[in-house]
Structures are given as C-alpha cells and as structure tokens.
Amino acid sequence: MFKNVLLDLGSTVDGRLVAHVADFCRKADAELTVLNVFEEPSRSVSSYFSAHHKDLQNIILENYGEQLDNALSDSGLDAQAFTREVRWGKDFIEAIKLVHERKFDLLISASQENAGPPDSTAMHLMRKSPCPVWIHRGDLWKGAVRVLAAVNTSDTSDENRRLNAKIIRHGMHVNNILRGHLHIISCWSGYMESVLSSPRFSEQEKVDYLDFEQKQTEQELAALVKAEGVPDTAKTKIIHGSPAQVIPRYAAEQKMDVVVMGSVARTGIPGLLVGNTAEKIVANLDNSILAIKPDGFVSPVSG
Template identity: 30%
Template sequence: MKRFKNILYVADSSGIVLQAFHHAVGLAERNKARLTVILVMERIPAYLTRLTSPTLREAQVKELQATVERLAAWAAGRVEIESRIIEGTPFLEVIRAVLRNRHDLVIKSVGSDAGAVDWLFGSLDMNLLRKCPCPVWLIKANGPLPIRRVMACVDFSDLDHAGADTAEPLNRMVLEMAGSLAFVEQSEFHVVHAWDAIGEALMRGTRAGADEEEVDRYINEVRLEHRHWLCQLLHKAREWIGLETYDAVDPKTHVPKGRASDIIPRLAHELRIDVLVMGTVARTGIPGLIIGNTAENVLYRINCSVLAIKPPGFVTPVTLDD
C-alpha cells in the first residue's frame, strides 16, 4: 500500500484551516509522515521596489509568517511539522521545494464552490499539474470531510511488439494511491476504464458495406477485450495494493463505452465522487507539457478534488538553478 512520508502543503494568505489542510494533517498523522507548510509570496519587481515602503513589506512578511505559524500550531502534537515563507514565483518555488526536500506529495486547496473551471484552474494549479515531479492533490475548499468516494481512472494501451502493456506502470501508481486513500479514509473505491471501438462509425457508414450483426460482433469483441484487460489489471492490483487492503476496499468496476473525456466527468458526477485519481500523460515529447488531451479535457469538466500522478520517469523542466 502506498504511503506518503514527506508531504508538502501549499498554504495561501487566508490562514483559514481548510479541508485541504485537515486532509494533509490527517494523512501525515496516519502515515507517520513529515508535513511541511509553505507560503510563497510574490517577489516585488525591481522597478517597483522604490514605490514600496520597507516597513510595509516587513509587516506583510510578519502577517504571512503568522498565517503559517497558526496552521502549524493547529497541527502541533499530531504530526511532525514545520513552516516557512518563501519569496519568488509560486509554482517555481513549490517545485524547487519538492526537488530540494524530496517531498512525495503536494497538497493544495483550490478555489471555492463557484464551479469546476473557476475552482480548479489557477495558473499555480496548472503549472503544478504540468511540471511538479511528485503527485499533486488539489482539494476543493468546500470538499467533504471525511472522503466518502474515491475513483481511479485506468487506461488501456496497445501492446507493443514485445507484448508489454506500456500503460501498466502508471496504472499501477494510480491504483496503489487510490486504493491506499480509499483504505485510510474507509471510503467507497471505484475503478473506471472507458473504452471505444475504433472504426465503428466508419463500419456503420453506408460506404463500408458492413451489416449490423457484423458490426455488433466486432463491438462485443472489443468490449470483452477491455473487460478482460481490466480483470487482469485488477488481479495484479491485489498484489500491488496488498490482499488485505484490496479486499477491504473491494473495488467497484465500471467499463462504460465512450470517450474518456465524456464518460469520466459524467460518471464522477453520477457517483458523487469526492476524489478522482488519474494519471496525466503527454505524448508530445515537450518537457513540462505533461497533460495530455484526454486528461486535460477531463480536468476541465469535473467538479471534485483531483489527485494527479505523473508517469514513472517524468523529469520536471524546473531546476534548482533557474
């Protein structure tokens, strides 16, 4: 079972003990993990420094320091915790903190209850989703305590010439983390795999000449192939997660037909999912652009918290020397 040992919580200037911080403290407590709270204050451009009073800046720093200290004091006695203020570009400083201190999870509160696009996609959030080397958990400010339903999204990849499933390493990470979260939260655990039959529309077209029974047989074969693949994946997950944990979370499987970018948001809404665990995969080959089209379309259309996981071997384009 995946356990986090060095968690980084990204605070904001409000200082409110939000659900995200409750989850961060609870997760650190259950895993006996170290918790670090940071708050990044924007660096004032050099050309504006002459317009800013040093006294005013010092007062701002003290106020922000009081904010992180208040959070640390709230969690004191429950977990090993430290807090710090950092000056710079927020997403860069968060990622540098991850690189410098080898954090294995970043937790951040996002937005309000205004809607999916408003609450999720701040520039800091998107940059962390694209470039942070460790998993990023973006938690709705008004999300539930405790978490009631977790959903893991797994993806099928065509077998290469060597017969290896190239998606398996990322699927394993998704299932391990989602299963672990469902276990510690004692929540429902759902596993979804959306599939489509390539060429169906063409086969049903008037020019293809395929009869309906032939097309239906083809679609049924594809359906069985994907169900068989998911069954094999979950069989492996029993070992990855651990038999005791796997049996305790008892995953409920969903294998709907359709595009993942349509199916996953709809299913997440219907099942009232609290946390969606998914891998973010890019096939562009451009460093830092880690969100693929499907993942990005899903993220824009959901209204629940997200735990986003990079594929094994991902290297952030951010360095400590930038």
C-alpha cells in the same frame, strides 16, 4: 508512499485546509510542510519603503504569520504539527523547486472553487511537478469518502500498463488512509466508430467488433485488478464512451470525493499532456484530483 507532504498555500491564509491536510498526514504517518510563496515586490516599490525605513518583506511576513496563527487557532490546530516554509517568486515554480530539494512525494494545491477548471497554478503543478499532485476541493476526508481510480486499459503499451498500476496503487493507498470506498473505472470505444455506420459493414459486423473491443477492455482491467491485489470490496466499472465525458459524469453521479488519474507526458517532451483528453477530464471534474505521473517523467522546472 506518502511520507513527505508539501501543501502549497501560495499567498492565501487557509487554516481549515491546513487542519484537513494535517489530519490526513497524521493518518498516513507523514511529515507535513506548509509552503507560502509571495510575489517579490519590484525594485522601485522596495526602494520606496526602504526610504521610509520600512522593511516591506518583513512586514508582509509578520502580517501573514499573524493571520495564519489566528486561522490555525480557530481550527484548533497546533502549529507544531507541521513545518513552515516561505519563498519569494512565482508560486508553482518555487513549489516544484522545493519538491526537488526536499524530495516530497505528494504536493497538495491550495483549495479550488467547487466547480469549473482548476486555477492556472494548480494546472501548472499538475503538468510539471515530478511527484503526484493533489488538486484540492471541498472537505475530502470527512464522512464516507469515495475514491475513484480512472485507468486507460485501451492502451496496452508497457508504459501505459505501468501508469495504470501506479494509479491503482495510489488509489488503494488513499482509500486505506481515509478508510473509504474504492471505485475503479475504465472507458472503451471502438476505433473510428463512426465508420462502422458505413454500408461497407453489416449490423452484425458492427456488433461483433464492438463486442470484441469491450471484451478486450474487460480482460485488460481484470488482469490489472488481479495483478495489483485489488480487494473484492472495490467496485469496478467499464463504460462505453469518451473519458472526457464518462469519467466526470460517473464521478458526479457516484458522489466521488477524489479522482485518481494519470497526467501523461509525451516521450521526450517534459511537462506536456498527451492530446487534451486529460485536461478535458480535469476541466469537467468537480472533485478533488490526484494526478499521477508516468515512470521517467522529467519536470521542465529544475531544482
């Protein structure tokens, strides 16, 4: 599943993250490429340095290479453990182009702050990359790793069921690589629950309807877990409420290291999420995120 991994460092130097990802790739038996993307200098800036007999781009690359070599040395990592790639241009665009060119099956973003929404580059990658995107925070693969797969079982369309299955499979795969503890969560709520408070519904009618919705979710999740062969060691949880609030709260309470979730595109509109629920979840998470695309997703960035 993860055999060709791309780590997009942008213009940063982060030997510690490279070492972590190299260790992950070793455990997954995957090849690692580390990408650096630098903003191209303007014509006037290039001309100025050329007039002074300075190759600005080469100086930038040499300076960065020295910094990265020092950072790798501090992390005890051999540079032969991965392939380096350098591009000039817009970070997320060049990263996605490279995904197309080299058929990467996992794209990992540069490290993010431990709280607050991911930066704009990470969000662009999550929305537009054709392969799964890992938005990285903290020291994911150290200690007792906890993996949370968040599925949407209220939507029983074939497309969403296929996406749920992909989320579960990716969650199990990451969990196996990191020898972690897998949790699976699904949220449920009644249709227009506020209307149930109307005098047109008795209290018993309200209870019966919400019980119906909960049982539907339980049955859908049970069928999904059985179909994907989820081991008995995995913990499944069904919680009433909005995913935008429930998933980040559960992830924080259970000290999850990575949340595997869907990044869903509207049919025929590449690169867009359905509504803003997924983005609200991402903005409220303080964990690493593995965002999975549905079948048939078309990136708005071509190769």
